[in-house]
Every structure is written in C-alpha cells, then in structure tokens.
Amino acid sequence: MRVPGPGQEPPSQVLxxxxxxxxxxxxxxxxxxxxxxxxAAHVALRRVLALYLGLEPGAVRFGRAECPRCRGPHGRPEVRGAAGAPHFSLSHSGDLAMVAVAREPVGVDVQTVPPLETMELCGHRLHPQERAEMSELPFGERPLAFARLWSRKEAYLKGLGFGLARRLDADYFGGRGRPAGAVGEWLVRDLGDVGGGADAREAVAAVAVRTRNDHRVTLRTIPLRGVYGSGADGADLMAATAPFRSVDFGMCERST
Structure with a gap:
C-alpha cells in the first residue's frame, strides 16, 4: 500500500x-x-489479520515469539489469543508499506532503491561473495541490485525473528539474475518492482517463507480507502483490495 501523505489524517475511528x-x-x-x-501500516496489518481471524481489527492482540537465538521474548511478532492465527510480517520504506500473511513463518521486506552513496556506506556489511559480485556491476546498476539483495536478506532475517541482530554477512543471497533461492528450510524470493506511479521512487521487495513446498505469493494493492474506511466487518478492505501479480517459487530453485 502507498501510505498517506500530509493532509490525509486518519479518522478518529481508525485510530x-x-x-x-x-x-x-x-x-x-x-x-x-x-x-x-x-x-496506516499498523491499521492495515490489523485489518488484514482481522479478515483471517473473524475479529474486529481492534481486538487483534500482538506479542512476540521466542527468540531463536537466546530464547528471550523478543522474536518475530505474532498474534496472541487466537487459535490457528496466521503468521505475518510488516515492512515499510519511503511511502510504501507491505503486509505478508502465510500459514508458515514468513518475512517480508520492501526497499526504496538507495542512492549510490548509501549503498557504498552499507556495502561492507554484505557477504564477501556478494561484495565481489556487486563490485563487478557497472556503477549505474549497483543501487537497484543492492536494494534487491538487501530486501532478500531482511525478509529472511525478519522471518527468522533475528532482525538485524544477525550478521548480514552470515548468509549468501547474491548471484546475478538470481531472484530466488533457499537457506536451510527457508525459501526466499524477489517480488519485483513494487514502486508504481510515474512520480514514485523505485522500490523492490522480497519474501521469505519457512517451507519445503512449492509456494505462490499473490500481491495485492490496498488503497487508502481500504484503511481509512469504516472497517467494521472488513468489507471496505475486501472491496478495495485487488490482486495485481502472482509469483511462484519452490524446491527447484533451491541451491546447494
């Protein structure tokens, strides 16, 4: 979804x-x-989850899963007090926000394409092989390639529940023209360009799902009226949301 700008304050019932x-x-x-x-991002998350749970958006309760590294209560966010609740992930960058919902643990990340200077400041945190591959690209191609690579990494780390507490050079997600791959039990896939609009900043996204099965991701747009509408029974969100792309990935794309 494209988040609201100045002058587009949320109605009181939304807050x-x-x-x-x-x-x-x-x-x-x-x-x-x-x-x-x-x-807008958090209301959208609540309304999407409410559709799956059969609850009012305000009745959705959140908590944190156990950290997979130290077992503390600060792992990936999860729904509390609702049997069979789906897994979810939330990301935002610039004026875009994304919500992912899946039966299995999931992570999603959206990234606006950074200027070359930002990429160079963060590039040293990449896996050595990723750094080598990035250095072989023409300068003009590096920011987009970096955004795609970074979004794959963050989607995976958010799915794990580590966030950026895990070293960014610990896992390899590079490879030219490699939109999908796997790390252990996780499938990771580029979702392509999600910026949209002639005056919007170019943006890319990626998703990571903990599964050993082939998987399909359906991307849907959520216009502002789906978030700032009444939301009483999810009808506004369902009516406003439209699929615009499906992406398949699976076992055949696993690397050794």
Missing amino acids: AELDPRERHRAAGFLRTRDRLRYV
Missing part, C-alpha cells in the same frame, strides 16, 4: 483500532509523514 502501545508510539513521531505511515 481507535490501535492498542494503547501503538497509539503512544504513533504520538511519539516528530515528523507527520512518519506518524501517518506508522498508523
């Missing part, structure tokens, strides 16, 4: 769908753009 912690966090943003993005 009421957030829990006290979320409202406190939203109020703490100094920049209006950041606050609106946070509110």
Whole structure:
C-alpha cells in the first residue's frame, strides 16, 4: 500500500483500532509523514489479520515469539489469543508499506532503491561473495541490485525473528539474475518492482517463507480507502483490495 501523505489524517475511528502501545508510539513521531505511515501500516496489518481471524481489527492482540537465538521474548511478532492465527510480517520504506500473511513463518521486506552513496556506506556489511559480485556491476546498476539483495536478506532475517541482530554477512543471497533461492528450510524470493506511479521512487521487495513446498505469493494493492474506511466487518478492505501479480517459487530453485 502507498501510505498517506500530509493532509490525509486518519479518522478518529481508525485510530481507535490501535492498542494503547501503538497509539503512544504513533504520538511519539516528530515528523507527520512518519506518524501517518506508522498508523496506516499498523491499521492495515490489523485489518488484514482481522479478515483471517473473524475479529474486529481492534481486538487483534500482538506479542512476540521466542527468540531463536537466546530464547528471550523478543522474536518475530505474532498474534496472541487466537487459535490457528496466521503468521505475518510488516515492512515499510519511503511511502510504501507491505503486509505478508502465510500459514508458515514468513518475512517480508520492501526497499526504496538507495542512492549510490548509501549503498557504498552499507556495502561492507554484505557477504564477501556478494561484495565481489556487486563490485563487478557497472556503477549505474549497483543501487537497484543492492536494494534487491538487501530486501532478500531482511525478509529472511525478519522471518527468522533475528532482525538485524544477525550478521548480514552470515548468509549468501547474491548471484546475478538470481531472484530466488533457499537457506536451510527457508525459501526466499524477489517480488519485483513494487514502486508504481510515474512520480514514485523505485522500490523492490522480497519474501521469505519457512517451507519445503512449492509456494505462490499473490500481491495485492490496498488503497487508502481500504484503511481509512469504516472497517467494521472488513468489507471496505475486501472491496478495495485487488490482486495485481502472482509469483511462484519452490524446491527447484533451491541451491546447494
């Protein structure tokens, strides 16, 4: 979804769908753009999950899974108190936000393509082979290639529940023209260009799913009316959301 800009304040009934912690966090943003993005992304997440759970968006409760590294209560976010709840992931960058929902643990990441200077500052954190491959590309191609690579890494790490606490050079996600691959039990796949709009910044995304089966990802657009509408029974969100692309990936794309 493309998040609202200045002058597109959420209605009061929409803010009421957030829990006290979320409202406190939203109020703490100094920049209006950041606050609106946070509110819209979290309301969208609640409304999407509410459709699966048969709950009101404000009744969805969140917690944290166990950290896979230290067993502390700060792993990937999860739904609490709802039997059979799906796994989910949330990401935002620039004026875009993405929500992923799956039967298995999932991570999603969206990245606006950075300027060359930003890529060069972060490039040293990549896997040595990834750095070597990036250095072979023409300068003009590096920012897009870097954004794709970075989104694959972050989707995987968010799915694991580590976030950026795990070293970014610990796993290899490179390879020219390699939109998909696997690490252990995880399938990782580029979702392509998700920027859209003639005046929008170019953006890419990736998803990681913990599964040994072939998988299909269906991307859907969520216009603002699906988030700022009444949302009472999910009808606004369902009516506003439309699929625009499906991406298949599976066992045949696993690397050794």
